[in-house]
Amino acid sequence: MTSEVKEIFARERGPGGSASAPPAPAALAAKVRTLAPSMTRSMQRVAEAVANDPAGCAALTVTGLAELTGTSEATVVRTARLLGYPGYRDLRLALAGLAAQQQSGRAPAITTDIAVDDPIADVVAKLAYDEQQTLADTAAGLDTVQLGAAVTALASAGRTDVYGVGASGLVAQDLTQKLLRIGLIAHAHSDPHLAVTNAVQLRPGDVAIAITHSGSTGDVIEPLRVAFERGATTVAITGRPDSPVTQYADHVLTTSTARESELRPAAMSSRTGQLLVVDCLFVGVAQRTYESAAPALSASYEALAHRHRAGRKGP
Amino acid sequence: MTSEVKEIFARERGPGGSASAPPAPAALAAKVRTLAPSMTRSMQRVAEAVANDPAGCAALTVTGLAELTGTSEATVVRTARLLGYPGYRDLRLALAGLAAQQQSGRAPAITTDIAVDDPIADVVAKLAYDEQQTLADTAAGLDTVQLGAAVTALASAGRTDVYGVGASGLVAQDLTQKLLRIGLIAHAHSDPHLAVTNAVQLRPGDVAIAITHSGSTGDVIEPLRVAFERGATTVAITGRPDSPVTQYADHVLTTSTARESELRPAAMSSRTGQLLVVDCLFVGVAQRTYESAAPALSASYEALAHRHRAGRKGP
DNA sequence: CACGAAACCGAAAATATCTTTCATCTGTGA
């Protein structure tokens, strides 16, 4: 087969081309090795460059790659053809894909703990990975029966009190904000005295929710106990299903406990799981009370839109 | 800023460009969602096509994509620019990479929206998946240079004020709590009047952080503006990198914008991304100030352990 | 060792693709 015929052959075979390869996606390095023997010297140089550094070559134009390998544009195109692509443009596209795959393949190596000297990019990756893990674990471990029962109780509650201190206090406030938006009567308490004072007012049909990762936070257990004894429906959101707080909880919702360390305090990962549970409660309640929740949601949206527009009038 | 100036600006920022993004690798779908609101109608059509079918679009030339979306080549290029690439060619390369990743990557999980009649187990799965997605997108889209700069400023700040209202107010408090634990002087403000009053006290070397998903919340922008004018280092954590709040921000940290709907308000998913950013800031600062942070962390742990033990003495 | 054919290779022309310019259009607020 003469060179010219080969070129013509390569050029002319369309989508249904007779020969072997579909524009190879990832098996490029292998293809290079396979075809290398049948390549001319210049083409080998190009193929080698491509196989060694897909990402780098993807960033180059024909001219650039030709210069890099000390060859010409024509040779680069010929090589691309030999590798099974219609032209250099397509080879370049495939190269970009390959580079991206290699990139993402390297990702799950971030299982180690965060170190003091980790570069900031690693910190981001590790934290994101960890929180994703926490979400997955929490979702998998959540008892949907308990969750459903809690939702039912909330949906028909006369009033709802939520207890939490420290980081969990913020989660408590988050839940409260959401419930208020769909027209429920809810309060968050992080002051233990006021919490107890209010808990005394609860009656059967009302709901009390305690949020504590350790399950051993006295300031949160105490108001829940009072609510429990007053006959309210009580819910505990905790990472320790065997902890003291569950004594007074009709329904226990468990969050996953992720690894923690010096630079990654418990508060950080527990919060992620707690928030997922809180979101589930909210959506569940919104579903059950959709008739009244939908207008309430729209109304609060409208009210806020006005405040946002105000912000636009910059200098 | 007029349209023309914007185009020139986009064109001229070279490798050392002033603004944020390195040509995003995989965070493209997220970036489309983030920037969509600031796009014109035609550009949105292009962005949508690109986000919906990366593989298909990667196979098209500018002209092809322009025809497919019923727009012009110029619009396609403009969209590519807005998404952070120097031109269409580079967007196309990124698209090919994205397609390859999707191909090799993960199972296309539960992509549908939450419905009113979804069983509770589905709600849990969908919420968890969405929040994971938000985390991944935010992590991928976060500008580590800006993040590093913000960390540096925080680590050496005389005092730090954090502004946020509504759901973002809780995130502000979360950040404040964390910074306090490692011995920094930080305050969260959700009362706009007090926030401004305090902002006036800030001086060069101090840090002010505004947290707002929309970037248009006047109550948060105003104190940041004051802080900016007083010479403090200002940071904005927002889902809209082109919004008014960024006018007064030395460093902009962008959170991903996930799909939202009636049963899944913006506040829910934005919060997840904001918290990740806040965690990154915290860990970054803790690294930089490790000498003093480590003892402070241990100390607060000890102090709390006592309070937890107290809770155990139940009946 | 000389010769010629075949293959290899790259410079430059031809083509395709991408980018920029600029005039027109569209919607908005006074």
Next chain:
DNA sequence: TCACAGATGAAAGATATTTTCGGTTTCGTG
């Protein structure tokens, strides 16, 4: 309704890719 700012696409201009074509090297043969 007018004026204006911004959005848009047609077409000119700039790059990149592909093809052509002829010079050079290689290798077999007399």
